[in-house]
Structures are given as structure tokens and as C-alpha cells.
Amino acid sequence: MSISHAPPSASEPDISEIPCSDAPLELEPLVPTSSRRTRVPRWLRRTTGPVVLLLLWQVLSSTGVLTSDVPASPGRIAQVGSDLIADGSPASAMGTSLRRVAAGLLLGTLVGTGLALVSGLFRIGDDLVDGPVQMLRTVPFVGLIPLFIIWFGIGEAPEIAIITLGVTFPLYLNVYAGIRGVDSQLIEAGKSLGLSRWGLVRHVVLPGALPGALTGLRYSLGIAWFALVFAEQVNADSGIGFLMVQARDFLRTDVIVVCLIVYAFLGLLADFIVRSLERLLLHWRPTFTGR
Numbered sequence: 001m002s003i004s005h006a007p008p009s010a011s012e013p014d015i016s017e018i019p020c021s022d023a024p025l026e027l028e029p030l031v032p033t034s035s036r037r038t039r040v041p042r043w044l045r046r047t048t049g050p051v052v053l054l055l056l057w058q059v060l061s062s063t064g065v066l067t068s069d070v071p072a073s074p075g076r077i078a079q080v081g082s083d084l085i086a087d088g089s090p091a092s093a094m095g096t097s098l099r100r101v102a103a104g105l106l107l108g109t110l111v112g113t114g115l116a117l118v119s120g121l122f123r124i125g126d127d128l129v130d131g132p133v134q135m136l137r138t139v140p141f142v143g144l145i146p147l148f149i150i151w152f153g154i155g156e157a158p159e160i161a162i163i164t165l166g167v168t169f170p171l172y173l174n175v176y177a178g179i180r181g182v183d184s185q186l187i188e189a190g191k192s193l194g195l196s197r198w199g200l201v202r203h204v205v206l207p208g209a210l211p212g213a214l215t216g217l218r219y220s221l222g223i224a225w226f227a228l229v230f231a232e233q234v235n236a237d238s239g240i241g242f243l244m245v246q247a248r249d250f251l252r253t254d255v256i257v258v259c260l261i262v263y264a265f266l267g268l269l270a271d272f273i274v275r276s277l278e279r280l281l282l283h284w285r286p287t288f289t290g291r
Contacts, residue, residue: 060131072254079263080254089243090262096265097232100156101224104163108220111164112171114214119172120209121201130176137169141277142230149234158171159231165228170219178212179205216277221270225263 044244054074060066061073072080115133120127141162148158182205190204232241240259247255 010071021227070253072241077254077257077261080277081258084255086140086256090240090258093238093240093243093259094262094266097228097241099269100159100231100239101228101266103156104160104227105159105167105224106218107164108167108224109171109217112168112216112220113175116172116175116179120176121205122258126246133169133172137173141165141227145234155226159228159236163224166223167220171213171216172225174212174216174219178209181212182208211278211282214281218274220274221274223269225267226272229263 008258057066058074061076066073071077081090119129119133120126144165145158145162148161152158152161186204186208187200190200196202228239229241229244232239233245236242240262244256244259247253247259
């Protein structure tokens with residue numbers, strides 16, 4: 001019996017015709033298309049928008065489209081800010097406002113987190129605490145400033161009380177939602193591993209609620225500065241809000257804008273601290289960071 005070999009087809013190359021070489025093969029790395037593009041540094045992209053806005057603001061002010069009272073030009077604001085810094089007024093006002101926010105944030109964090117733990121971990125706590133908190137959080141806390149002045153008098157107490165009230169509810173809602181949002185399968189897995197009730201709370205529930213708590217803290221920081229603006233403009237004899245009231249009486253829009261910039265800077269600084277805390281405490285949780 002003879003075996004006949006079919007000739008190679010036109011689509012299949014003849015292996016015998018391929019030249020052999022002892023030289024090592026050179027491998028060309030595959031580069032993703034997204035990484036072949038020249039990427040603009042992120043810090044440059046993030047600063048482009050504010051810089052363009054400032055340039056447009058300066059051009060409109062220089063051409064007279066925006067008058068000096070609606071508002072002053074960026075150059076004028078920078079000059080006024082430099083004069084105020086030399087005078088020492090913003091530093092003193094900033095220190096006073098920071099103390100008020102820190103005190104209100106601390107008290108609000110303790111109250112909001114404590115209520116959320118009682119309501120989230122215990123059914124009887126949920127029945128007794130959640131209903132009253134849900135009713136109180138619908139009350140505009142800014143409208144309670146006159147009532148706080150009557151209760152606490154003139155001084156630091158009304159400002160701290162209004163900040164505390166503004167901070168409490170966002171923290172309560174986010175911590176409560178974080179506790180009740182823990183996957184029940186994780187609870188069952190913890191029980192199968194022999195964890196006690198306190199062990200489940202410590203190793204499963206609280207770590208699962210931590211992302212929500214940090215999100216609530218970021219919301220609370222924004223509301224704390226919002227509440228401070230109202231409190232210092234109604235009942236205060238010092239602080240950044242008091243500087244704004246004085247500037248309003250003398251129609252100094254440039255000073256008002258400087259105070260607003262100080263508020264924004266302090267808010268960004270506080271948010272940066274919380275985001276750094278998130279990266280430190282939640283390094284175990286991989287998240288999507290954008291493309």
C-alpha cells in the first residue's frame with residue numbers, strides 16, 4: 001500500500017521553503033492604543049478650566065462689560081486680598097471660623113454616627129430613633145437660627161449649634177444606609193466562621209459601612225461651611241462671615257469675593273483631607289477611577 005502526499009495548496013505555505021536561521025527572534029511589544037496617545041498631565045487638565053474662567057473674567061472687566069460692582073476684576077481682588085493678608089484680618093477671621101466648624105463637626109459627627117449605630121444595629125433602636133430623625137431632618141435648619149439665639153443667647157453657642165445640626169443628618173443617613181446595605185451573605189459567612197455578634201459588627205458590618213460614612217462626612221463638611229456662612233452673617237462679631245457683613249455695608253464687592261474665595265479654599269482643603277482619609281482607610285477596596 002502506498003501513501004500519496006497531496007501537494008500543498010496555494011493558501012498553505014510550504015514549510016520546506018521557509019528559510020531557517022539561528023538568530024534569535026525579535027519580539028515587538030504590543031502597546032495599547034490608549035497609551036500611544038500623548039497624554040496631557042492631569043494637573044494641567046484640572047487647572048485649565050479655572051485659568052480660562054479667570055482670563056475671561058479679567059477680559060470682561062477690562063473691556064467694561066462687567067462693572068467694578070458686579071463684581072470687581074480678578075486683579076483688583078488679588079490686590080485687596082494682598083492688602084487684607086498684610087493687615088492680618090483674614091488670618092484671624094479664618095482661625096475663628098475654623099474653630100466653629102471644627103466644634104460643630106465634632107459634635108455633629110458624634111451625634112449623627114451614634115444615632116445611626118443605634119438605629120442601624122438594633123431593631124428597637126430603629127423603631128425608636130429613625131422616625132424622629134426623619135421628621136427633624138425635613139426642618140430647614142437655617143430657619144432655626146433665631147430660635148437658637150433665643151435659647152443660647154449671643155455668642156459662640158448658636159453658631160456651633162446650627163453647624164452641629166447641619167452635620168448630623170447627612171452623617172446619620174449615610175452611616176445608617178451603609179450599615180443596612182451590608183450584604184447578608186457576608187453576615188452568614190461570618191456566622192459560619194464562628195464570629196460572635198460583636199465580631200460580626202467589628203469585622204463585617206462596620207468595615208462595610210465605612211465607605212458610606214466617609215461619603216456622609218464629605219457631605220457634612222460642605223453643609224458645615226454652608227451653615228457657617230448663615231450663622232456668621234446673622235449673629236457674630238468675628239469670623240469670615242462678619243467680614244462679609246461689614247463689606248456689604250460699605251458696598252465692597254471685592255472684599256466679599258475675597259471672603260468667598262477663603263470659604264472655597266477652606267472647603268477644598270477639608271475635602272482633600274477626607275479624600276486622603278478615604279484612600280488610607282479604603283485601600284482594600286478596588287474602585288473604578290475613570291478612563
